[in-house]
Amino acid sequence: MYDRKQMEEILKENVVNLRFHARGGQGGVTASNLCVEAFYGYGICQPRFGAERMGSPTESYVRLSANEDLIRSNEQVYAPHFVSVLDPSLLSEVDVIAGVPKGGWLIVNTALNQQEIQEIVGRKDINIATIDATRIALEVLGRNITNTIILGALIRVSHLFTLDELADAVMRRFKDNIAAKNVEAIKQAIEDTCVYDIGIQMDFTQDTKISWQQVELGLPGYKEVDKAGVWYCDEETIPVGSDQVRTGSWGEWDIIWDEETCTDCAQCWFICPDFAILREKGEDGKYHMIGIDREHCKSCQNCLEVCPVNAISKQLKQGPASCAVPEEELKEAN
Amino acid sequence: MKLFFREIKEPIETTMIGNYAVAGGVTQTDPDVICAFPITPQTQSVEGLSDVVHQGRLKAAFVNVESELAAMSFSTAACAAGARTFTATASQGYLLMTEALPMAVGWRVPLTMMISARAFNSPNLSIWNTWEFTETNSEIGWNTIVSENVQETYDAAILSVMISEDSLFPTMFIHDGFIISHSVQNLTLIPDETVRKLTPKKPRHRITPKKPGTWGGIVTPSYFMEFRKSLDVDKEPVLGIMEDVFDRFEKATGRKYNLIETYNLDNSSKTAFLTMGSMSGNIISWMTKNKDVGLIKIRTFRPFPHEQLQKIVQDHGLEKLIILEKSDSLNGMLPPFSMSVASALYPLGTLFRSFIVGLGGRDVTRDELDIARRKMENVTDMKGKLYMYLGVRETKDKIYGVNM
Numbered sequence: 197m198y199d200r201k202q203m204e205e206i207l208k209e210n211v212v213n214l215r216f217h218a219r220g221g222q223g224g225v226t227a228s229n230l231c232v233e234a235f236y237g238y239g240i241c242q243p244r245f246g247a248e249r250m251g252s253p254t255e256s257y258v259r260l261s262a263n264e265d266l267i268r269s270n271e272q273v274y275a276p277h278f279v280s281v282l283d284p285s286l287l288s289e290v291d292v293i294a295g296v297p298k299g300g301w302l303i304v305n306t307a308l309n310q311q312e313i314q315e316i317v318g319r320k321d322i323n324i325a326t327i328d329a330t331r332i333a334l335e336v337l338g339r340n341i342t343n344t345i346i347l348g349a350l351i352r353v354s355h356l357f358t359l360d361e362l363a364d365a366v367m368r369r370f371k372d373n374i375a376a377k378n379v380e381a382i383k384q385a386i387e388d389t390c391v392y393d394i395g396i397q398m399d400f401t402q403d404t405k406i407s408w409q410q411v412e413l414g415l416p417g418y419k420e421v422d423k424a425g426v427w428y429c430d431e432e433t434i435p436v437g438s439d440q441v442r443t444g445s446w447g448e449w450d451i452i453w454d455e456e457t458c459t460d461c462a463q464c465w466f467i468c469p470d471f472a473i474l475r476e477k478g479e480d481g482k483y484h485m486i487g488i489d490r491e492h493c494k495s496c497q498n499c500l501e502v503c504p505v506n507a508i509s510k511q512l513k514q515g516p517a518s519c520a521v522p523e524e525e526l527k528e529a530n
Numbered sequence: 531m532k533l534f535f536r537e538i539k540e541p542i543e544t545t546m547i548g549n550y551a552v553a554g555g556v557t558q559t560d561p562d563v564i565c566a567f568p569i570t571p572q573t574q575s576v577e578g579l580s581d582v583v584h585q586g587r588l589k590a591a592f593v594n595v596e597s598e599l600a601a602m603s604f605s606t607a608a609c610a611a612g613a614r615t616f617t618a619t620a621s622q623g624y625l626l627m628t629e630a631l632p633m634a635v636g637w638r639v640p641l642t643m644m645i646s647a648r649a650f651n652s653p654n655l656s657i658w659n660t661w662e663f664t665e666t667n668s669e670i671g672w673n674t675i676v677s678e679n680v681q682e683t684y685d686a687a688i689l690s691v692m693i694s695e696d697s698l699f700p701t702m703f704i705h706d707g708f709i710i711s712h713s714v715q716n717l718t719l720i721p722d723e724t725v726r727k728l729t730p731k732k733p734r735h736r737i738t739p740k741k742p743g744t745w746g747g748i749v750t751p752s753y754f755m756e757f758r759k760s761l762d763v764d765k766e767p768v769l770g771i772m773e774d775v776f777d778r779f780e781k782a783t784g785r786k787y788n789l790i791e792t793y794n795l796d797n798s799s800k801t802a803f804l805t806m807g808s809m810s811g812n813i814i815s816w817m818t819k820n821k822d823v824g825l826i827k828i829r830t831f832r833p834f835p836h837e838q839l840q841k842i843v844q845d846h847g848l849e850k851l852i853i854l855e856k857s858d859s860l861n862g863m864l865p866p867f868s869m870s871v872a873s874a875l876y877p878l879g880t881l882f883r884s885f886i887v888g889l890g891g892r893d894v895t896r897d898e899l900d901i902a903r904r905k906m907e908n909v910t911d912m913k914g915k916l917y918m919y920l921g922v923r924e925t926k927d928k929i930y931g932v933n934m
Contacts, residue, residue: 240714241714271894417922
């Protein structure tokens with residue numbers, strides 16, 4: 197852990213990098229913006245550039261320093277000193293400790309302990325802090341929104357900014373009563389954070405970015421890609437594609453199919469954007485629905501809307517991904 | 531955007547993404563017409579403006595159109611009719627505008643446009659950053675200024691209005707798409723009153739029923755060249771007008787801008803990087819540990835300040851320039867930005883090489899800067915190929931031009 201004095205000394209001539217992992221709708225980008233707003237020196241915050249969708253894993257980055265010249269760089273963050281994970285289901289889905297130097301901090305919203313987290317991420321040379329932010333959020337805010345609460349844990353281990361500085365930023369950003377509740381939740385988070393300090397300090401003067409990692413060796417080079425930039429379906433030229441993205445983790449709902457009621461009209465099969473309606477050719481030579489591909493169903497609920505015989509229903513998933521569901525819809529489901 | 535819903539009475543230090551900062555800056559210049567078509571990564575700028583119009587904070591006509599061509603045509607016409615007009619675009623939208631871009635110059639309308647620089651689609655679609663604005667249309671006659679960070683792009687929204695109104699040529703201001711448009715950075719907002727004083731609405735030529743005439747009518751070969759030469763003559767004082775605008779802006783806000791800005795040019799290696807936009811920031815951070823190289827940052831891409839660049843190179847006795855550029859030319863001897871620099875350097879014979887980096891949003895890091903400088907150390911003449919791509923995979927396990 198770093199106290200305020202140590203941190204101020206570090207920030208004089210070094211950059212401190214942060215990374216936030218969340219799901220679209222959980223407010224990871226807001227959390228990183230608040231860091232820049234609360235910080236006394238110079239800061240810059242970048243989301244991972246591209247499209248963000250509800251429920252999909254998101255990343256955002258923050259760089260802070262008291263030296264303006266160091267913050268002027270628009271380079272992306274490769275070696276985060278502090279990583280905050282807003283949704284524990286991301287621990288096994290995303291490489292949350294990528295680029296974290298020895299002695300770096302991993303802050304997780306979870307009820308798991310140090311050993312369990314170490315096992316999931318596969319590293320023992322990093323410090324861990326946990327905060328059951330979901331519990332605090334439900335108790336204090338009455339909603340599962342954990343983005344400000346995780347900043348309480350960040351304050352506890354880093355002292356990059358004080359509670360007062362963060363409270364100011366929160367007050368500026370949110371409406372009065374919501375802001376006050378958030379500040380109360382942050383206060384509680386600072387107290388409730390479990391800190392597992394392994395006693396290794398980071399060397400902030402060394403940037404541990406791997407040379408040329410932005411060029412992503414391993415992917416095909418210009419001599420190997422198709423000459424017209426085409427991604428042919430039958431070739432493995434480009435090792436990504438929609439069937440390899442596990443969109444199933446994005447959704448808040450489990451979609452349930454009732455075989456008895458289903459008439460095999462296949463309207464759901466036509467409307468599904470992710471080919472998540474599974475069908476099989478039966479002995480009669482016709483296609484029959486056999487189920488739903490949970491790995492790719494992101495619960496857009498188009499099938500539910502289109503089904504003429506109500507053979508498809510939904511059930512709220514367990515776990516924090518459900519925080520993205522609008523309140524009215526939740527009430528309906530309960 | 532909420533900050534801009536109310537009158538800004540004193541300088542406010544805040545944090546914001548580039549696009550909202552632009553929307554705020556444009557709001558403060560009090561445009562009469564806003565007409566743009568959304569395209570990533572420009573979208574939030576126009577979104578922000580629709581917010582302030584909706585809130586009643588800005589009394590402007592917010593006009594929805596069906597395409598960028600319509601946006602540019604409508605904006606030019608609105609501006610010719612006397613309205614202060616803003617539009618914004620990027621990439622393919624900029625290409626679709628092409629047909630209407632020259633008339634804005636010819637009619638001498640003080641239109642302003644923001645571009646969030648994004649790649650042209652070829653051979654694949656990319657929504658990320660490339661300097662597409664250098665690759666086409668740059669000789670049509672629009673003034674073009676390029677910003678490094680959120681503060682600069684906010685200021686550029688105001689500066690562009692001043693430059694357009696004073697020069698009576700349309701002005702576009704550029705920031706790097708996503709890198710600036712979507713980054714949250716610190717900035718200081720200028721009070722509304724100060725912006726009002728900087729950007730008064732002056733009387734100028736315009737379409738009016740009081741003085742009927744034909745705008746854009748056909749002319750025979752007996753006239754066309756005279757009109758073109760007349761435009762050329764009027765373009766000459768524009769750099770001076772920009773300098774004057776920068777001076778007035780500094781007096782009002784304390785922030786000093788120049789056509790070209792320089793850092794650490796009196797260095798031991800007599801070498802400097804030369805670039806525009808967000809990469810300048812990367813180099814300035816890198817220079818805190820690499821003090822033997824300088825940086826020339828071009829703010830004004832059009833008109834290109836060739837005399838000022840020559841003077842800087844001569845005054846500091848610079849021998850080598852490392853040009854970093856986020857665009858390429860598949861036919862030319864040099865990519866487009868380097869071409870302008872090379873024309874300016876021609877009488878001086880300064881050694882340079884051009885490095886093409888960061889296309890389609892590829893991050894430009896200290897690795898590129900290190901190797902560009904190392905490659906420049908061995909350059910002793912202007913023979914052979916003058917440009918190279920940096921930070922690109924040759925094969926699965928080899929980076930082009932880099933021995934690892």
